Amino acid sequence: MAHIIVYLNDQFLYDIPLTRETITIGRKSDNDVYLDDHAVSGHHARIITLLNDSLVEDLGSTNGTLVNDRPVRKRALSEGDEIGIHHYRLVYTHKDGRLRPAKRGVEPATASGRSGRGDAPSPAKLHILTGPNKGRTLDLVKALTTLGRPGIQVAAIQRRGQGYMLIDVDGGTSGASPRVNDQHIGGRARLLKDGDTIDIAGIRMAFEEA
Numbered sequence: 001m002a003h004i005i006v007y008l009n010d011q012f013l014y015d016i017p018l019t020r021e022t023i024t025i026g027r028k029s030d031n032d033v034y035l036d037d038h039a040v041s042g043h044h045a046r047i048i049t050l051l052n053d054s055l056v057e058d059l060g061s062t063n064g065t066l067v068n069d070r071p072v073r074k075r076a077l078s079e080g081d082e083i084g085i086h087h088y089r090l091v092y093t094h095k096d097g098r099l100r101p102a103k104r105g106v107e108p109a110t111a112s113g114r115s116g117r118g119d120a121p122s123p124a125k126l127h128i129l130t131g132p133n134k135g136r137t138l139d140l141v142k143a144l145t146t147l148g149r150p151g152i153q154v155a156a157i158q159r160r161g162q163g164y165m166l167i168d169v170d171g172g173t174s175g176a177s178p179r180v181n182d183q184h185i186g187g188r189a190r191l192l193k194d195g196d197t198i199d200i201a202g203i204r205m206a207f208e209e210a
Helices: none
Strands: 003-008 011-017 022-026 045-050 053-058 065-067 070-072 074-076 082-085 088-093 125-128 137-139 144-149 153-160 163-170 197-200 203-208
Touching: 011 153, 045 082, 053 065, 144 163, 144 203, 153 197
Parallel strands: none
Antiparallel strands: 003 011, 003 088, 022 045, 045 053, 053 074, 065 070, 065 082, 082 088, 125 137, 125 203, 144 153, 153 163, 197 203
16 A cells, blocks of 8 residues: 655654545645644645555645655656655655655654654653642643644644644634744744643643653
């Protein structure tokens, strides 16, 4: 089965099997592949898969889509092709295991939430301080963890290398962004530090760095 392996600045994020005929890629949270970068269009590109063949199509994005460093509108994908969208690279492969970008020399980081070497770092944690889940702890093992309540406020925590970024996804009817240490983060991603308090959709959490 074909799949794409997603990297940000040569750091492994996650891989996605191409089990559906169409998957979308973009900055908006309703995409199958969510890329948090203002240089990425809301609905930037899509991959269409029919049987064993796939093609990538740019959806009229502002900054364009590359395949092997060349701009494309629509392009059939071959084994090992790299789809470039700003700082992200999506490697197309039928092979098992991780295939790093061909033109990068940095060894990708161990995937969060997957078994790896014995010395893989422990994930960061969120301690729930208020609300019905008060007292519980959430391990941030995924590359992207979504938090909040749709229609009210939604945010995400994305693991980037050894750091964790808080991202404003949807401010609901108020349009308000999440708060870190009682300050709204606005439209920019915020690097979290050990001991930070986070308020999302009326729930307060404490971030514990790994």
